[in-house]
Amino acid sequence: MRKPIVAGNWKMNKSLAEGRALAAGIVEAVASYKGCDIVVAPTAVSLAGVGEVLGDSNVRLAAQNMHWAEGGAYTGELSAAMIKDVGCSWVILGHSERRQYFGETDEGVNHKALVALKAGLTPIVCVGETLEERESERTLQKIELQVRAALASISAADASRVVIAYEPIWAIGTGKTASSDQAQAIHLEIRKIVAEVFDASVADAMRVLYGGSVKPANIAELIAQPDVDGALIGGASLKVESFSEIAKIVDEYTA
Numbered sequence: 001m002r003k004p005i006v007a008g009n010w011k012m013n014k015s016l017a018e019g020r021a022l023a024a025g026i027v028e029a030v031a032s033y034k035g036c037d038i039v040v041a042p043t044a045v046s047l048a049g050v051g052e053v054l055g056d057s058n059v060r061l062a063a064q065n066m067h068w069a070e071g072g073a074y075t076g077e078l079s080a081a082m083i084k085d086v087g088c089s090w091v092i093l094g095h096s097e098r099r100q101y102f103g104e105t106d107e108g109v110n111h112k113a114l115v116a117l118k119a120g121l122t123p124i125v126c127v128g129e130t131l132e133e134r135e136s137e138r139t140l141q142k143i144e145l146q147v148r149a150a151l152a153s154i155s156a157a158d159a160s161r162v163v164i165a166y167e168p169i170w171a172i173g174t175g176k177t178a179s180s181d182q183a184q185a186i187h188l189e190i191r192k193i194v195a196e197v198f199d200a201s202v203a204d205a206m207r208v209l210y211g212g213s214v215k216p217a218n219i220a221e222l223i224a225q226p227d228v229d230g231a232l233i234g235g236a237s238l239k240v241e242s243f244s245e246i247a248k249i250v251d252e253y254t255a
């Protein structure tokens with residue numbers, strides 16, 4: 001059985017002090033949960049400080065992005081070794097906000113995923129369609145393109161360590177969640193694509209998260225879907241209560 005994941009993407013929120021306080025609250029609230037992987041992704045400048053608070057708890061540290069190069073003249077960027085050095089074991093790649101505002105491409109996301117895997121990091125690769133793409137029935141086309149591109153040149157042995165997050169762009173920060181049926185349908189398609197690229201066993205092992213206005217009120221229905229293996233959470237990850245409540249529901253579901 002796939003171990004579910006509850007991951008919080010803090011985006012560009014929280015000062016160092018606020019992030020450390022949030023992390024401390026989460027560590028305390030989720031200490032007894034063993035059924036799911038719990039991950040938080042603070043801003044780059046708070047990684048080391050939040051990592052210190054997480055210590056050897058059951059909450060893991062993720063970066064929101066990284067660069068594919070080992071080092072050198074890439075102003076403003078961080079390498080895989082650098083994020084590992086401050087305690088990250090996970091990294092979010094290709095979030096739609098990075099694709100939309102910072103020009104990230106499918107090829108770049110693939111390059112980063114290959115480097116992250118080589119460094120021993122767990123990449124969470126984000127894919128998702130715009131409202132316009134959904135309305136013009138191009139959702140599957142878009143998802144297939146993004147998933148195939150993200151997985152290019154990845155070995156079958158490494159592939160099951162990749163996590164895919166399906167985040168419909170129209171559901172991010174809008175309060176509009178994809179219905180659990182809509183999410184399940186796309187997650188199943190993602191698994192079919194993974195089976196085509198690799199094989200059924202990789203598809204069966206790969207964890208596929210849903211993201212987009214996930215809250216304590218809708219997580220139970222989402223996690224009950226057979227192909228939804230957890231959530232990547234934005235807004236609701238910024239408060240101890242809502243994030244730990246989501247983790248509790250997922251943890252209880254797996255018990």
Ligand SMILES: O=C(CO)COP(=O)(O)O
Nearest residue numbers: 009172173212213234235
């Ligand atoms: O983008 C997201 C997580 O990466 C989702 O954000 P919200 O949960 O705020 O909709």
